[in-house]
Amino acid sequence: MSREPALRGMTIVLAAWAFAAAPGWAAAPTEPAWVEARVADASDRAYESSAIWLIDGARRSVVLSLYLLRDSDDPRHPVSRLLQDLVEARQRGVEVTVYLNTKFYDEEPQVSLQTPGLRRLTAAGVRLIAWPSHRTVHDKLLIVDARYVLEGSSNWTVGALRVNGESNTLVDSPALAKAKLVRLQAWSQPAHAPANTPARGPEVPMAVPAAWLAKDGALTRLIAGQEDRAFKTLLLLFWEMRGQGTEEFFVDLEALGRDLGMPAAWDAATTRRQVIKVLRILADEARVLGVRFAFGRDAWVKFRVPPGATVDVPPALVGGLAFQ
Structure with a gap:
């Protein structure tokens, strides 16, 4: 298990922005729903070790929502190692849910779901949810035990984990984690409705x-x-x-x-x-x-x-x- 990231001892105020269940349009400016939190920087190469620390220490739940996941059948691949951590968490009895974007301009929606690592997740009992391919979901979000939130620019690719400059933040805040989980649940509701169901419009004269x-x-x-x-x-x-x-x-x-x-x-x-x-x-x-x-x-x-x-x-x- 990796060393715990250095969460700042001082309490800071973090903005959990208001969201719409189907945010196809920009919302009018509103006062943010502020929450208290401890935060640590998890940018660049610190992201991978922070993710491992969170997943290895998970006791109840792990929720992952990603725009892009690219693994390999080589167990030494960094993404394959992260996916193996998810498998091991599930084997410990942790509830693991993975949400994946399927809308890409260079491949069919189902191609992104046919990887060796994702097949291992499914076999281990991980709940895999594919967002409908008519809408892009650009998340890079990891929530553990409804308390910790790791979020920023890092996809789960070898480039993001080992090469690129990536800005990420680790947040210790049950209130923020709750808001993020509610958002994911709200987004997932239309998944069983027809894909062309309109999302927004007036309800009153x-x-x-x-x-x-x-x-x-x-x-x-x-x-x-x-x-x-x-x-x-x-x-x-x-x-x-x-x-x-x-x-x-x-x-x-x-x-x-x-x-x-x-x-x-x-x-x-x-x-x-x-x-x-x-x-x-x-x-x-x-x-x-x-x-x-x-x-x-x-x-x-x-x-x-x-x-x-x-x-x-x-x-x-x-x-x-x-x-x-």
Whole structure:
């Protein structure tokens, strides 16, 4: 077992940021939910020894959530050694759960799950949860005994463990660990729902410019032109604008596609192309916003909100979009 990392004796205040169950959109600024904690730096080569110390000392539970895990069938490989520590923890009676991202641009979702180490974990009784491949989960998170949190930039790859510069922090805080575990549980809930279930949207009537519903207004023209997807997008983006408190903001094209209920079978590039097409309709034909595209993955939008009276629009008017 490795030596215990040098946790600072002084108590500091750590921010456990508020989160959304399906954070496809940026949240409005809120006061952080502060918790007390002891912390130690676990950057660079200290990460591996900190992870080993935590896993070897685990008594009740180990929860790991990773964006990228690359092991080997060579037991000397550093990632293989960490996975063996997880196997040994499970053999001691510790509950071990591993969450893995499966969305990569260079391989099919199931390829990342077919590794020798992961097969060993499954055989040992480790609970392996693959995030749905329609959403990227970029975690590098280890939680032990609902008390210790090791988090930062390190994936479980030989480069991250032995070569790269990686910033990581080890935190001793049951309150922070609880918040992280609640977040993982919340994220895992939609895993059994259809992958194209929209994630965000208004739940109460929303005030939109009355001019949009006038005879030649933007919403009226979209309805007349049977531009159903553009109609939904306009209301969804307007709701997001109100939540952010600004008429201009960035949107994630793939997240917007999911919220619009685009087919889960579409790849990322197809989804982005369809969303770009809809945004161009809103910009060039409906003329309700300006749009600029950044590297094909994000878009900057700026609303052109007409002055004057507003009209309450019920969520049902979106036409069957299953807002949650």
